Amino acid sequence: MTPRPGTPGSQIASRLGVTERIFVGPRMRKLLTTVEEGLDLVEARLAGELKVGDSLADVTSRYLYEAGGKRMRPMLAILTAQLGSGVTDDVLAGATALEMTHLGSLYHDDVMDEADRRRGVPSAHAVWGNNVAILTGDLLFSRASQLMAQVGERAIRLQADTFERLVLGQMHETVGAQPGDDPVEFYLQVLSDKTGSLIAAAAETGVVFSDASDEYAAPVREFGERVGVAFQLLDDVIDLSADPAETGKVPGTDLRAGVPTMPYLLLGRATDPASQALKVTIDEGVARISDGADPAILDEPLAQLRVHPATEATRLLAHEWSDRAVAALAPLPDGQVRDALTRFAQVVVDRSS
Numbered sequence: 001m002t003p004r005p006g007t008p009g010s011q012i013a014s015r016l017g018v019t020e021r022i023f024v025g026p027r028m029r030k031l032l033t034t035v036e037e038g039l040d041l042v043e044a045r046l047a048g049e050l051k052v053g054d055s056l057a058d059v060t061s062r063y064l065y066e067a068g069g070k071r072m073r074p075m076l077a078i079l080t081a082q083l084g085s086g087v088t089d090d091v092l093a094g095a096t097a098l099e100m101t102h103l104g105s106l107y108h109d110d111v112m113d114e115a116d117r118r119r120g121v122p123s124a125h126a127v128w129g130n131n132v133a134i135l136t137g138d139l140l141f142s143r144a145s146q147l148m149a150q151v152g153e154r155a156i157r158l159q160a161d162t163f164e165r166l167v168l169g170q171m172h173e174t175v176g177a178q179p180g181d182d183p184v185e186f187y188l189q190v191l192s193d194k195t196g197s198l199i200a201a202a203a204e205t206g207v208v209f210s211d212a213s214d215e216y217a218a219p220v221r222e223f224g225e226r227v228g229v230a231f232q233l234l235d236d237v238i239d240l241s242a243d244p245a246e247t248g249k250v251p252g253t254d255l256r257a258g259v260p261t262m263p264y265l266l267l268g269r270a271t272d273p274a275s276q277a278l279k280v281t282i283d284e285g286v287a288r289i290s291d292g293a294d295p296a297i298l299d300e301p302l303a304q305l306r307v308h309p310a311t312e313a314t315r316l317l318a319h320e321w322s323d324r325a326v327a328a329l330a331p332l333p334d335g336q337v338r339d340a341l342t343r344f345a346q347v348v349v350d351r352s353s
Contacts, residue, residue, distance in 0.1 A: 084210030169193025196228030
């Protein structure tokens with residue numbers, strides 16, 4: 001039996017710099033305590049929901065969970081729940097189900113992207129093969145749906161709508177932009193569907209199932225979607241990082257697998273000869289890797305892309321989307337929750353992993 005990669009640490013919030021950068025100052029300590037207590041409840045619920053009677057499925061379904069994670073989605077649900085009556089049983093169930101949905105999507109993503117590592121450990125398909133990895137993702141989706149069904153019809157609809165967008169986003173990413181599509185705008189929509197939709201659902205879950213005012217649902221949903229795009233754009237920059245020990249992935253994993261990222265797309269918009277030549281080199285390298293060449297042939301071209309203005313432009317675009325996320329919070333009341341969400345949006349684009 002393949003050993004499990006480890007157990008998530010108790011200071012989950014610190015993975016996003018929460019304690020130092022979001023909950024700043026003495027007046028935020030109570031909110032910090034509330035969030036950490038809520039995350040502990042989600043963690044305990046996740047551990048229970050991911051237990052499966054089948055011995056193989058029990059190991060595979062807990063594999064990426066036990067490799068750790070930022071728990072960004074549950075954190076948002078807990079934060080927005082403070083606009084209502086706090087972490088109710090329904091908020092806890094919804095936050096847990098959405099994190100399970102996220103985990104399930106990672107199994108599928110790694111198969112489609114042919115990623116060898118995830119969260120610092122070998123990806124599930126690298127350990128058990130594509131079929132087991134895909135089926136494990138399906139199992140997690142199923143169990144998340146069962147959990148949402150316990151909350152009620154509104155939760156089921158939220159889960160179903162989000163899952164539909166996840167699938168469409170992955171489908172569009174797989175097929176790619178069509179003639180007449182602007183590649184950058186097409187990619188931003190993919191990010192909205194694949195990443196933003198799930199984060200938006202988590203933010204909305206905290207409002208809806210804490211009995212907060214309905215007028216807060218649309219703003220936090222918009223906030224979640226925009227901050228999700230910002231998060232993924234910054235991930236595109238991190239994907240080119242030269243430190244696999246920090247990111248848990250080989251630099252340029254997505255591009256080596258032929259998955260375009262924003263730095264590559266912005267490189268394609270550059271008209272200078274050096275940029276055009278670099279794009280051709282990357283395209284040729286991806287084609288050769290697809291034919292069986294060593295992925296290391298792209299080491300040098302991706303190192304050049306890492307320091308190209310297109311990558312810095314991607315970082316700036318991530319900050320732009322973060323600012324737009326903060327702007328969406330305008331209808332929320334002034335106070336610690338809005339302040340923490342604002343800092344949250346800033347932290348996701350200032351991270352290095």
